[in-house]
Amino acid sequence: MSLAAKTVTQIRQLLKEQKVSVPEVVADQIKRIEEVEPKVCAYRSLDTENAVAQARKLQAQIDKEGYPSDQPFFGIPVALKDNMCSVGQLTSCSSKILENFKPPYDATVVSKLKAQNAVLIGKTNMDEFAMGSSTENSAFVKTCNPYDLNCVPGGSSGGSAAAVAADQAFASLGSDTGGSIRQPASFCGVVGMKPTYGRVSRYGLVAFASSLDQIGPFSKSVEDAALFLEAISGADPHDNTSVDMPVPSYSEEMKKPVKGMKIAVPKEYFAQGIDPEVKAIVENSIKELEAMGAVCEEVSLPHTKYCVSTYYLIATAEASSNLARFDGVHYGYRADGAKNIVDLFSKTRAEGFGDEVKRRIMLGTYVLSAGYFDAYYLKALRVRTLIKQDFENVFKDYQAIITPTSPSPAFQFGAKTADPLEMYLSDICTISVNLAGTNGLSMNAGFTKSGLPVGVQLIAKPFDESTLFQVAWNLEQALDLNCKPNL
């Protein structure tokens, strides 16, 4: 097996034992990227020259002092979604309005990875400003699902998911507002998780919906995801919404057995509209958990049917405000030929934003406008509390929840672009977790007859990612899938 095909844990072991060098790892990673990128197109921008130079420096340090035991990502090439700020690296959110934007500062997660000397090899493609479920809304390139190049990788973190699936990165970071990590993880057959809101700092993540956004890892194994979450978690003085809670050693805690654990199966997530192959694969996972001694029982999350509409009121409202700063004045794209300041604002945004972004800004502006605020925004906030309470009630008696990640496997390009609402509904299983503010993970649980990956979603109590990883790791061992796309 080539180096690029290994997991973070495996590569680190090899580096520790000095069986391979950092430059070898990076070189193999770049070779793999060059090989498959023409087909997959996961990246928006690559920083390979700097990666090679950095690799040499890091190896010199290993030669002198050995592999550092306190920096688990030392020398490991990872990718970042194109909406995370890193100094001097293009960060465009896959939008024309930030096409040439190079931030003057690092996101906190980037600072943490740099402190660990991870190799930040490039930025991955996404739906523009994280608005989408297929990565088809990128203003620049089309990312293809490594398992079927005619299918979408999912979205909005499609590039980050595809890169890991195609071995173009050992791990990557994405962002999840309504499922934008978990759904593409499911479509691409990798592990993807969204931490509890406040677990990871949002400072430096270009905001879509401030009360819903979280940064999370994509990886080839549950263990890698646990390690990655450890590396990026923690309270941040730059982010008032980050929570000061200790960061457990997830990678150790997850290796406990699931015997006796009570897992909830919410009936609303298995109702009509779920693809029968998806349903079968998820039910198989439930059986595997039961075979290991977990107790899986049906429950109800009664306000599930309001999730999608609640989400699209709150998220678009916040987005309409967060994206107002892109006015052509201080940074980013500025339209030519404006006659006055209002013209400058309008032309810049008309030319710089794609259709889906415009659609959501208009919707969000309407939702917050005088006369409609109470009926829509305020009402949505109240329903959100009810959705959160549904989860709190279930977690009184159950340690985890299991559901499909998405009602269908990856769909073909163009299949859902005719009706925006149809696209929105592909988030129906993941959106509730963001509204409730808790954590969720998607992992590969099987394949359809046509070879498309299908993910299963696990959900745990707020700040109980230990339990989340515990269920996931045990299931991963039981399923023992180990599959790679044929590229």
Added chain:
Amino acid sequence: MKYQPVIGFEIHTELKTKTKMFCACEVAFGGDPNTRVCPVCVGMPGSLPVPNKTAIDYTIRTSLALNCHINQHTEFDRKNYYYPDLPKAYQLSQDYNILGVNGQMDYEMADGETRTVRINNVHIEEDAGKLVHPDDSFADYSLVDLNRAGTPLIEIVTEPDLRSASEAEAFMLAMKSLLEYIDVSDCKMEEGSLRFEVNISLMEKGADKLGTKVEIKNLNSMRIAMKVIEYEIKRQSRCLDKGEPIYQETRLWDDVACMTRVMRSKEEAKDYRYFPDPDMVPMDITPDWVARIQKELPELRQQKKERFIMEYTIPEYDAGVLTSDKKVADYFEAAVKVSDQPKQVSNWIMTEILRELKNEEDADISEFPVKAEWLGTMVGLIQKGTISGKIAKKVFDGMLKTGKDPETIIKEQGLVQISDEGSIRPIVEAVIAENPDSVEKYRSGNTKVIGFFVGQIMRKSRGKANPKLVNELLAELLNQD
């Protein structure tokens, strides 16, 4: 006048915190453009605000000083609008759960009568940047300076309780004084750290229906504020007399044409789409927190006035004048510390210093050339007899003009009073000997002629003879033989 003015104010004051409201950039006035900025106050993508605790403390302090109810649950809201000096295209402010509400403030009219104005709310927000327009009116650009963006701003909104221009003036002076007293701001109108906006409408006297409200911004000094209010009352009266409509609009004062002009009309009134900011958690202003701020509240004006009367044994009138401006009160105390002559210091301040300050618009005693310690020293020298009261006036003028300390001026101009009998006696004897007719007049009962002798002695001694000693010697020498 057949119309009743109805006046209310919105006051903005920039806080004298070390750093900005939501980031660690320094707060200061001036400097090269865009040098006190960071990703947060420039509104870079991905940046997040973190509230400045001292600014919240100051907001609580201001709310307490204005007798407001403090809401325990308070949070920031976003006020959304587009303007080049507003980098996030929203201002972080408060609209729903405001920190201080339902307060009131007493103020004194010129004749000493106390009146009250109700305070609707006190809230905290951030300032925008500055636009600099080139002199060439055909230029097709303007410049944006974000040094000021993110500066903490307290906004105070009154109810429209004021009923005349003179009430408005008294109120404005009292509010400025209060804000200086609680020491949350520099309160420099000329630097923009204190800004008044006024709302004026007219009501038919005896009617109960309020007129249309007009808002006027950019009252850059107290003098202009009064001109604006008086003008606007006249303008609206004329409109009503002629039956012309008054539009609900925002106007600006044109100091060249001496009139108000329309800036923005109601049709363009903006919907700010206020909603709670999701980037900061709501604040919990606990009773303990409020109690701590209450304890730390600086001495307010009334307390200081009463203390001055007791501690310095000065009349109520003096205490009132000295405490009407905190900086004057501080100046007084600094001078008294050196001289230990409170009534003398008070006199000097009330007559000489305040008169000088009045001649300059919005002059500040903290920038007065004569330092408080120097006044104190000078008064001490009068007390000691080193200089006379009359000479002191020369010394004072000297300090004012040259900015030098009193001892230096006395030395340079040789103003030390002659107080030894040995030097004065010969002069007195000489003047008596040279003016026998006046001596006759005096001895025949015309005591007023003493003034003539004193004048002559002063002339001969070039004003430096100690007057007390002169009078004693004159009395002695004229009344003998």
